[in-house]
Amino acid sequence: MGKGGDGQENGIARTLTLDEIQKHNKREDQWVIINDKVYDITDWCHRHPGGRRVISHYAGEDATDPFTAFHPDKNFVRKFLKPLYLGDLAKDDQKQAEIVSDFRDLRKKAEEMGLFEPNLLFFGAHLGHIILLELLGWLNLLYFGTGWVPLLVTACLLTIMQAQAGWLQHDLGHLSVFKTSKANHLVHNFVIGGLKAASASWWNFRHFQHHAKPNIIAKDPDVALPYLFLLGDKMPVSWGKKKKGFMPYNWQHEYFFLLGPPLLLPIDFHIENLILVFKWRRWGDLAWTCFYFTRLFMMYTPLLGGWGTFALYMFVRFLESHWFVWVTQMNHIPMDIDKEQHKHWLPLQLQATCNVDPSFFNDWFTGHLNFQIEHHLFPTMPRHNYHKIAPLVKSLCKKHSVTYESKNLLTAMVDVVRSLRKSGELWYEAYHHG
Structure with a gap:
């Protein structure tokens, strides 16, 4: 189970598939996708101002739209996301x-x-x-x-x-x-x-x-x-x-x-x-x-x-x-x-x-x-x-x-x-x- 970090291997961003991300949807292991980037929120969710459950409900999923909907100041929130970054969503899975x-x-x-x-x-x-x-x-x-x-x-x-x-x-x-x-x-x-x-x-x-x-x-x-x-x-x-x-x-x-x-x-x-x-x-x-x-x-x-x-x-x-x-x-x-x-x-x-x-x-x-x-x-x-x-x-x-x-x-x-x-x-x- 990842704990966040710089999301890079040898200076290159890690690539994570949607199938792999969807497996991390348990209480003790939670990843989310936001704007094609993957974050480990396992520990952070307990400190989330909106409560643990609201963010945990999107574990293993693309949370881009609820993230955008709930946070008026995106730049401020991204400061908290940075240390949770694991890597990028694979290109083949980025199709909307x-x-x-x-x-x-x-x-x-x-x-x-x-x-x-x-x-x-x-x-x-x-x-x-x-x-x-x-x-x-x-x-x-x-x-x-x-x-x-x-x-x-x-x-x-x-x-x-x-x-x-x-x-x-x-x-x-x-x-x-x-x-x-x-x-x-x-x-x-x-x-x-x-x-x-x-x-x-x-x-x-x-x-x-x-x-x-x-x-x-x-x-x-x-x-x-x-x-x-x-x-x-x-x-x-x-x-x-x-x-x-x-x-x-x-x-x-x-x-x-x-x-x-x-x-x-x-x-x-x-x-x-x-x-x-x-x-x-x-x-x-x-x-x-x-x-x-x-x-x-x-x-x-x-x-x-x-x-x-x-x-x-x-x-x-x-x-x-x-x-x-x-x-x-x-x-x-x-x-x-x-x-x-x-x-x-x-x-x-x-x-x-x-x-x-x-x-x-x-x-x-x-x-x-x-x-x-x-x-x-x-x-x-x-x-x-x-x-x-x-x-x-x-x-x-x-x-x-x-x-x-x-x-x-x-x-x-x-x-x-x-x-x-x-x-x-x-x-x-x-x-x-x-």
């Missing part, structure tokens, strides 16, 4: 499929069009309306008192604020707001920690894996829910034939309304977030969470008391959880969910992702995640530019017969339930008759 070269040409065109340049006025206005909503929620109780009507109004205002802060932290986490990674990380910690009481490290760990391999079983944590739900067409049949199952999955489209949207943020994410913070000793993230709750109780305890403040917080999380689950899952759950097929970047993302038709409300309501296809192809692109690149993406998909799917908002949400029902029926059939 047309779909790959066309997509890379599209990215270059997007860069030339300035579509990766953020509009700070847009993001500043977005942050401003988040802070205004939080302030209005507090002033509402201060002025009108703590009756049921003012309480419900404040809960709604804070729910909107929390959802919109969630979309903004998502932008910052993808390094799409500022030109430097450092500035994005600093403000990301403030928004996700100081305004939402969550850990940036925890978010990075989960979310980057999802982007690297969306809807890939055992690689995307968003589809790893077998204790409660079975998703897609393949996993339910596999579990059913093996007589496996922890729940009556043929009813999952109904108990989803009880165990999905109501509980994800108030229960699951709180527990998972805290476990990771203490396990990885992310004391900076914990400090931001403490700052959030200190501010929350200082503002609301004089009005509602300690337990009243806690109840308001949990009710807001309960409401936000519904918003979050429907928006984030309608783009992925109804799409193809399968084991690793080692597809190119464009078809990989498109098979797992669909859009929701654009409109002023849909764009605001989803934080522009209705342009989920464009976001997955270009995760560091500022979201206010998705509508500009969308026609070019559609054209490229049409050329290569890749399905580009866009739905209206209601259909996209209903399809989540339809998909859960179909998957549950597949499990039931395989379990009882397979």
Whole structure:
């Protein structure tokens, strides 16, 4: 097993074949290809800022497109790659499929069009309306008192604020707001920690894996829910034939309304977030969470008391959880969910992702995640530019017969339930008759 180095033998770059590289795809032995150069990431992956798994998911593969997609400052990242260099990919293996070269040409065109340049006025206005909503929620109780009507109004205002802060932290986490990674990380910690009481490290760990391999079983944590739900067409049949199952999955489209949207943020994410913070000793993230709750109780305890403040917080999380689950899952759950097929970047993302038709409300309501296809192809692109690149993406998909799917908002949400029902029926059939 190689450990990196200068990648040369007698002053000549080593040549490595694709067949040889593909063998190095185990936890203790990992090579990747980036721009036709081969790197040993076996040790480096444990220090990778995006987490070990996100880079390890490409062990033995060509990681050029995800590398390009996730890193705005390529020159800075190449400094870390240099000591990991093993050699060059053999010339015969450097031939690109047309779909790959066309997509890379599209990215270059997007860069030339300035579509990766953020509009700070847009993001500043977005942050401003988040802070205004939080302030209005507090002033509402201060002025009108703590009756049921003012309480419900404040809960709604804070729910909107929390959802919109969630979309903004998502932008910052993808390094799409500022030109430097450092500035994005600093403000990301403030928004996700100081305004939402969550850990940036925890978010990075989960979310980057999802982007690297969306809807890939055992690689995307968003589809790893077998204790409660079975998703897609393949996993339910596999579990059913093996007589496996922890729940009556043929009813999952109904108990989803009880165990999905109501509980994800108030229960699951709180527990998972805290476990990771203490396990990885992310004391900076914990400090931001403490700052959030200190501010929350200082503002609301004089009005509602300690337990009243806690109840308001949990009710807001309960409401936000519904918003979050429907928006984030309608783009992925109804799409193809399968084991690793080692597809190119464009078809990989498109098979797992669909859009929701654009409109002023849909764009605001989803934080522009209705342009989920464009976001997955270009995760560091500022979201206010998705509508500009969308026609070019559609054209490229049409050329290569890749399905580009866009739905209206209601259909996209209903399809989540339809998909859960179909998957549950597949499990039931395989379990009882397979």
